[in-house]
Amino acid sequence: GAVRTEMAAIRHTIQKEVFSPLEERLVGLVNVTKPGRKKKTSFLCASVNLSEKPPQVFISRVKSVEKKASDKGEREQYRRVKQWRLSELRLVDGKSADLEMPEFDLHFEKAVFKWIASSVTEKKTFVTCLYKLVHKYIERKKPQFLHVDEERLQDILHSIDPNRGRAGGTEDDEEVEQEEYQELTQKEEEDLENLLSRDKAIQDAAAFTENLSEELATLDEANIHTLMGSEDQIRRLMANLDHAVKEVEQMETKLGVYDELLAGVRETMQRLGSQYSRILVESKNLGALLNEVEELVTKLDLDPLVEKVLTEAPLLGSSNIRDCTQAALTLQAAISQELSQGVSILQAVTEQKQFFANLSFTFGRRLHEQLSGMFVNQSSQMMEAVQIRHTSIPAISSHSSLHGELLPYAELTKWLRDSEPIRFSEVMEAYVRNFRRVYEEEIKTFMSDSRATLARGVEVRRTGLLAKVGSQSDILTSFRSPIGGSMMAVSPHSRAGAGMAASIADFSMSAAYSSPEHHSRPKFDQVFAMVLEQLQPVCVSEQKFCTCFFHFKKLEPPTDMEDTDGIEEEEREDSPDDFPDSGAPQQRTPNLICVGDMTGGGLPGVLSQLFTLLLPEIEAFITFGERLDSYNTLYLLISVSQRLMFAVESGSISYLDETLKKALVCVKRLFDKFIAKKKQSIEEMKVPRGGKCGTLPCVIMFNEFAERAEAIVMGTDRRSDLDKAYMTLVDAVYRTLEKVAHEHPKTPPDVIKFENYKKMFDILSHLKVPCLETRRDEAKKKNRSHRREYVVNCLGRPLEKLSTFFEGIESLLAGGTKANEVGYRLDYSRSELKKCIKEYPGKEVKKGLEKLYRRVEKEVSEEELQVVWGAMQEAFMEQYRRFEDLMQKCYPGANITLEFNLDDIIEYFSTISHGQQR
Numbered sequence: 001g002a003v004r005t006e007m008a009a010i011r012h013t014i015q016k017e018v019f020s021p022l023e024e025r026l027v028g029l030v031n032v033t034k035p036g037r038k039k040k041t042s043f044l045c046a047s048v049n050l051s052e053k054p055p056q057v058f059i060s061r062v063k064s065v066e067k068k069a070s071d072k073g074e075r076e077q078y079r080r081v082k083q084w085r086l087s088e089l090r091l092v093d094g095k096s097a098d099l100e101m102p103e104f105d106l107h108f109e110k111a112v113f114k115w116i117a118s119s120v121t122e123k124k125t126f127v128t129c130l131y132k133l134v135h136k137y138i139e140r141k142k143p144q145f146l147h148v149d150e151e152r153l154q155d156i157l158h159s160i161d162p163n164r165g166r167a168g169g170t171e172d173d174e175e176v177e178q179e180e181y182q183e184l185t186q187k188e189e190e191d192l193e194n195l196l197s198r199d200k201a202i203q204d205a206a207a208f209t210e211n212l213s214e215e216l217a218t219l220d221e222a223n224i225h226t227l228m229g230s231e232d233q234i235r236r237l238m239a240n241l242d243h244a245v246k247e248v249e250q251m252e253t254k255l256g257v258y259d260e261l262l263a264g265v266r267e268t269m270q271r272l273g274s275q276y277s278r279i280l281v282e283s284k285n286l287g288a289l290l291n292e293v294e295e296l297v298t299k300l301d302l303d304p305l306v307e308k309v310l311t312e313a314p315l316l317g318s319s320n321i322r323d324c325t326q327a328a329l330t331l332q333a334a335i336s337q338e339l340s341q342g343v344s345i346l347q348a349v350t351e352q353k354q355f356f357a358n359l360s361f362t363f364g365r366r367l368h369e370q371l372s373g374m375f376v377n378q379s380s381q382m383m384e385a386v387q388i389r390h391t392s393i394p395a396i397s398s399h400s401s402l403h404g405e406l407l408p409y410a411e412l413t414k415w416l417r418d419s420e421p422i423r424f425s426e427v428m429e430a431y432v433r434n435f436r437r438v439y440e441e442e443i444k445t446f447m448s449d450s451r452a453t454l455a456r457g458v459e460v461r462r463t464g465l466l467a468k469v470g471s472q473s474d475i476l477t478s479f480r481s482p483i484g485g486s487m488m489a490v491s492p493h494s495r496a497g498a499g500m501a502a503s504i505a506d507f508s509m510s511a512a513y514s515s516p517e518h519h520s521r522p523k524f525d526q527v528f529a530m531v532l533e534q535l536q537p538v539c540v541s542e543q544k545f546c547t548c549f550f551h552f553k554k555l556e557p558p559t560d561m562e563d564t565d566g567i568e569e570e571e572r573e574d575s576p577d578d579f580p581d582s583g584a585p586q587q588r589t590p591n592l593i594c595v596g597d598m599t600g601g602g603l604p605g606v607l608s609q610l611f612t613l614l615l616p617e618i619e620a621f622i623t624f625g626e627r628l629d630s631y632n633t634l635y636l637l638i639s640v641s642q643r644l645m646f647a648v649e650s651g652s653i654s655y656l657d658e659t660l661k662k663a664l665v666c667v668k669r670l671f672d673k674f675i676a677k678k679k680q681s682i683e684e685m686k687v688p689r690g691g692k693c694g695t696l697p698c699v700i701m702f703n704e705f706a707e708r709a710e711a712i713v714m715g716t717d718r719r720s721d722l723d724k725a726y727m728t729l730v731d732a733v734y735r736t737l738e739k740v741a742h743e744h745p746k747t748p749p750d751v752i753k754f755e756n757y758k759k760m761f762d763i764l765s766h767l768k769v770p771c772l773e774t775r776r777d778e779a780k781k782k783n784r785s786h787r788r789e790y791v792v793n794c795l796g797r798p799l800e801k802l803s804t805f806f807e808g809i810e811s812l813l814a815g816g817t818k819a820n821e822v823g824y825r826l827d828y829s830r831s832e833l834k835k836c837i838k839e840y841p842g843k844e845v846k847k848g849l850e851k852l853y854r855r856v857e858k859e860v861s862e863e864e865l866q867v868v869w870g871a872m873q874e875a876f877m878e879q880y881r882r883f884e885d886l887m888q889k890c891y892p893g894a895n896i897t898l899e900f901n902l903d904d905i906i907e908y909f910s911t912i913s914h915g916q917q918r
Helices: 002-022 120-137 150-159 169-178 186-196 199-203 205-229 231-300 304-312 318-335 347-387 400-419 421-455 465-469 472-478 495-504 524-549 595-610 614-628 632-650 655-683 697-713 720-740 749-767 770-795 800-815 819-824 830-838 842-859 862-890 902-917
Strands: 025-034 037-049 056-070 073-085 089-093 103-108 112-117 144-146 480-483 486-489
Touching: 002 025, 002 037, 002 056, 002 073, 025 120, 037 120, 056 120, 089 120, 112 120, 120 150, 205 231, 231 347, 304 318, 304 347, 318 347, 318 400, 347 400, 347 421, 400 421, 400 524, 421 524, 421 595, 421 614, 524 595, 524 614, 524 632, 524 655, 595 655, 614 632, 614 655, 632 655, 632 697, 632 720, 655 697, 655 720, 697 720, 697 749, 720 749, 720 770, 749 770, 749 862, 770 842, 770 862, 800 819, 800 830, 800 862, 819 862, 842 862, 842 902, 862 902
Parallel strands: 089 144
Antiparallel strands: 025 037, 025 112, 037 056, 056 073, 089 103, 103 112, 480 486
16 A cells, blocks of 8 residues: 555656656556666656647657756655657567566667566566557557466457547547546645645544544535525526536537538548658759759859860960960869769760860870971971081080970979870870980980090080080089979188089099190090080979979988999999990980879989980090090099988089989999909019019009099098998909019018008008008018018028027026036037137128128119118127126126127128218
């Protein structure tokens, strides 16, 4: 009873707080929890909104959110957290029809919810309520009820009058209002609350019941007296009620007639409503279609004037070119309009796109024919100008005038690249094909004249030939690079300009060294600088034009120019020996023009096709210079490396620099060949016969190489290749020196070695090259070692008997004999010592030294004679001191001395040396 009372109070509260504001009637309620969440309870509610036609049935989930304070204490407050229409329900699963289980599932269209009721009775009551509501308000697509008591549900189904339909909605509404629960009126609710608030009545149930009985008896008595006193009024009331019943019956009859009349009207209005909805949808769709068509027409519409310009307007003159450019861009914008996939397959759209494609193709063909014709005419004129040239002074000019005529078409070539890539490739191919012949002829003539100038006995002066090209300042000022689409001047006072000048114009190897046999010819470095000065503006101008006209990216500066050692040796089938002796470039088969290679290779690909002879001609010029003088390879290695380094630092890399980078491989190969020949000459050197040997030819050869090489690299820091060459040649000299020292018939090997190692030490000390310090120390060490050996071997035993005598004494001392006991031995007595001393008077010693000097004078060069003689004096004096020490040690107090002293020795050596010099 308490549970039912509590549920009734909760039901009353939920109806009042949740459903009454929405004009809904609560008809079913069950206390549920979700599986695994026993503490979180909520309520599933079934409600009907009778204010709508037809009535709407809802299933709601209600939960308590907080406790509300009131004058009677705290009570819970409820709100709806989820709501579904009954028409969305597809299945009610009771889990089991045989077992009493509180679990059940509700399957809606988009989700399935599992619940556990607080009791099996509440579950059955709620499922029954849902069953009744489904059969009462759902006509089609009724949900299924599984695992429930089918007999009980059938009884409920039969209890419902099958004749009642939607027409009897009023009766249904009344039934719903009378089901199980009727809401209390405000007055009844207040009376109930006042009654429950009496503490005494609540505490004493018997007294409460007796009190209610007394009040009920009093009320019944009052009602009876009232009825007895109002009999006449009741009669009049009954008469009025009978009359009202008759009026109601008449009204019902009329309502029945009206209902039959309105039945057809209802169906007609429903049909009109559905037709009106379709009309609204059609109107909306037509409006959207109109907007789409208007947008489509706007996108794909092309002014007839644009078509006329693209098909008829001439492509000559600045105004006509501007009109054609604008028209082509307009056509490109129309073609590039983005359309949806469905619109793109429409026939009208397909036809218009085909029209645009045909128009683009036609204009692209006209532009191709126009540009190709200009290429043919201009190249023919330039070829004639080159062929009728009568001067032999090396000169080559840029194609700036031609570029000025073609650059107005740059925007059109950009359109051609984006819209007609095949035509664009054909235009590029036509340009390369026509002007490659021009550049080949110009470069061939220019380089041939340059080689002839270098070979003739005509001196190149700044006031003469190079003045025609321009001064160094003018050349550097006019040197430009395409950076950011504009030309960047390089000032001769800037770091890059000064570096370029130092590496090309002012870098003269001949200034420090000039061979007499080459004095009558122009200096190679000047001619090479002139060649680069004239080729630079040609390559830069063409590079800038191709960048602007064909819309290529700028050349990126290389990042591997730190050292010439990083240059990879390219595999070439030809070698430097393959070039003709005249210095003319080797005839190579021109590369076939491949459109894919040019477009894929970008700007370098096009420039390489235009300047096909540039690299071979430069390599031929380099080889020609190497044949004139092999030291030119070192100059080229230094100057080209510096030029590339400064080009990278200034960010002004040009195609000529890229070509020189490749040519640097040829230079490096020729320089290595030059060093290899030097090394071979050193290793195959023959020892000179007759007289003193002196300095070997290999040492002289290395000294000459070092002098010329240092003159070339003076003032530069690009000497890594030269340092490696030094190492190679020095090692070759050392090996050759060791090998041929024993081949000279008159000069001892030690003399040859210490003299030439001394010469190498002087040369390496003068060079002051850090990488040769170990070789210099080695030369110094070997010089001293071989000089010491020569002195020892040459000096020998000048006092033979004395040396033998004292060596015997040293043997005795080493064998354990005491020093004071040596004199008592018969062989080493004092008398024997005096006898040996008498055999070496001062005159005999001096005579022996004079003989030794004459021998040394014949074998040792004049530069080393005094050094060797001084070393012999020190060795002789050292031997004298050894003898004196042994006599003092072994013969103390005997007063035995040699017949000459140190001063006499010094006088002998000095007298002999000065006497021979006089």
